[in-house]
Amino acid sequence: MSPAIERQTLPHPRGATDIVIGVDAIGAAAESFAAWAAGRTLFVLSPAPVRRLHGPSLAPLIAAAERRVEIEVPDGEAAKTVGECHRLWEAMLERGGKRDSRLLTFGGGTTGDVGGFVAGCFLRGISYVQVPTTLLAQVDAAIGGKTGVDLEGGKNTVGLFHHPAMVISDTRLLATLPPAELRSGLVEVVKMAFLLDPPLLERVEATLPALLAADARALVPVVAGACAAKCRVVAADPEEGDRRRLLNFGHTLGHALEAALGYRHLRHGEAVAYGLLFALRLARARGLEAAAAARLRALLARFDLPPLPALEPRRLYDLMRRDKKAREAGMVWVLPATLGRGVMVGDVRRREVLAALDAFLADPFGE
Ligand SMILES: NC(=O)c1ccc[n+]([C@@H]2O[C@H](COP(=O)([O-])OP(=O)(O)OC[C@H]3O[C@@H](n4cnc5c(N)ncnc54)[C@H](O)[C@@H]3O)[C@@H](O)[C@H]2O)c1
Ligand SMILES: [Zn+2]
Known part of the structure; x- marks a missing residue:
């Protein structure tokens, strides 16, 4: 215990x-x-x-x-x-x-x-x-x-x-906490677990119903695991250099979705969940194994996310370019290279992002 x-x-x-x-x-x-x-x-x-x-x-x-x-x-x-x-x-x-x-x-x-x-x-x-x-x-x-x-x-x-x-x-x-708030927080846990702590991912998968029911005991190791993962990243990079940017996994599109929807309709974590699903598509094109991507999709499918309303890919792209986390140098994507390891990728072409957005908006949980 x-x-x-x-x-x-x-x-x-x-x-x-x-x-x-x-x-x-x-x-x-x-x-x-x-x-x-x-x-x-x-x-x-x-x-x-x-x-x-x-x-x-x-x-x-x-x-x-x-x-x-x-x-x-x-x-x-x-x-x-x-x-x-x-x-x-x-x-x-x-x-x-x-x-x-x-x-x-x-x-x-x-x-x-x-x-x-x-x-x-x-x-x-x-x-x-x-x-x-x-x-x-x-x-x-x-x-x-x-x-x-x-x-x-x-x-x-x-x-x-x-x-x-x-x-x-x-x-x-x-x-x-309302269930939607719990779910929103759990997405951040999943984000950290997928890039930084695969055993934590396993624990979330195994105890999801108890976590969503706010079981105080079941939450302890999950809160502790996510805190420890965030602390490792922050300790290695206290003032936001590159390593801390790993925490931005799922946030490039996530922030754009929140902005496009006027900060209504989706909670932050829900928007990030969609951002994770989208990042998986770019990561798959760079060698992330199909099984790892399928595992994250399957977990997020259990979150019962509110559906995405109709959105215009070009508008999302413009919002992503304007995000303050995008630096002068342009957009940097945080993508999983494998389960448990993230990389920063700067050379994703506009054309590729727009094509992936088209496919994603048509079927967010698709491969
Ligand atoms: N500083 C950072 O590194 C960092 C990281 C991530 C997010 N943030 C910021 O965090 C904010 C979002 O935080 P949040 O999601 O906690 O939002 P929040 O503080 O608005 O809380 C969400 C809602 O939950 C209610 N609430 C709080 N505790 C409750 C409880 N125990 N039971 C029932 N209801 C409760 C609140 O009254 C509120 O209505 C954003 O402003 C975001 O920018 C900061
Ligand atoms: Zn976040």
């Missing part, structure tokens, strides 16, 4: 992030959290729905702070604006925030992104802890120190690297 609590450490240029994952990770982390928060003012940032559902779960952590200031943030992407940061900084200053104050984010990836950015800039940077409450935030957004907010012209366009002191991922919190 897998242990109920997993501990990991992510070293980064300014220290290390302690990551505690498990059924009752909050209880397991309470002592070290207390040492971090004792005698300080603790700002607790969370959106109303999360506080309503899970507010009392935080009690074992926040009791240790000398003074607690709870501040509500807007729910979802609406929290990620410069205006919202301004409001938070003013509120923190007014409520006595100092250089040695602490900040805790309690919510999904949006809360962590805005809270991390607010902590990173306030008085030139205060220490913060993330308690992520979505699967996507536990396996992806909370790990790696990227924080930031959106501008009208694009998502995550203003931000900085500011690693949390701790990430406390309690899998019991995921029980209230």
Whole structure:
């Protein structure tokens, strides 16, 4: 049986992030959290729905702070604006925030992104802890120190690297997540597992129904495996050089689909799932074995994705070219060379992408 609590450490240029994952990770982390928060003012940032559902779960952590200031943030992407940061900084200053104050984010990836950015800039940077409450935030957004907010012209366009002191991922919190949110987070797990950790892929395949039912125990090794995979990549490449770009597998088309659909209709992870299916086509043309591609398609077929609406290949292509992850040098595709190994490919011709898009849009799960 897998242990109920997993501990990991992510070293980064300014220290290390302690990551505690498990059924009752909050209880397991309470002592070290207390040492971090004792005698300080603790700002607790969370959106109303999360506080309503899970507010009392935080009690074992926040009791240790000398003074607690709870501040509500807007729910979802609406929290990620410069205006919202301004409001938070003013509120923190007014409520006595100092250089040695602490900040805790309690919510999904949006809360962590805005809270991390607010902590990173306030008085030139205060220490913060993330308690992520979505699967996507536990396996992806909370790990790696990227924080930031959106501008009208694009998502995550203003931000900085500011690693949390701790990430406390309690899998019991995921029980209230809508199934579509769980599925969306699991796609990111599958993305990492396919390129970085084949045994993790096997575990997802074997336990998918329990994972989709938010079984807190079944989720522990999966959250831990995905975190460990992301930590390995980030530790090797803390400030986003090439290796970290492996995490972009499925995201080139995924981002374009989200943009083409106006960020409605598909959740991020659902768009990435389609992006993975598309990347498989380009990878097959470069030697990925048929069996490996079929395996990923079969797993994603069990995710019950919402169908893709009609889309224009040329528009998707233009959106991919404009994506901020495409650099001056042009589009770089992250493709699996084999199961467990990804490569960056820069020489995919426009004609090939458009032909593959035609075939993909006609039959997303086809070979
Ligand atoms: N910093 C990074 O490296 C990184 C990586 C990936 C994604 N992100 C960012 O993460 C964000 C997406 O994160 P997300 O998917 O967690 O979205 P989110 O924060 O908007 O949460 C999704 C929804 O789930 C609800 N929710 C949260 N916890 C819940 C719970 N336990 N039970 C029931 N409902 C709950 C929230 O209220 C919200 O409505 C995006 O802004 C994206 O840019 C950042
Ligand atoms: Zn993603």
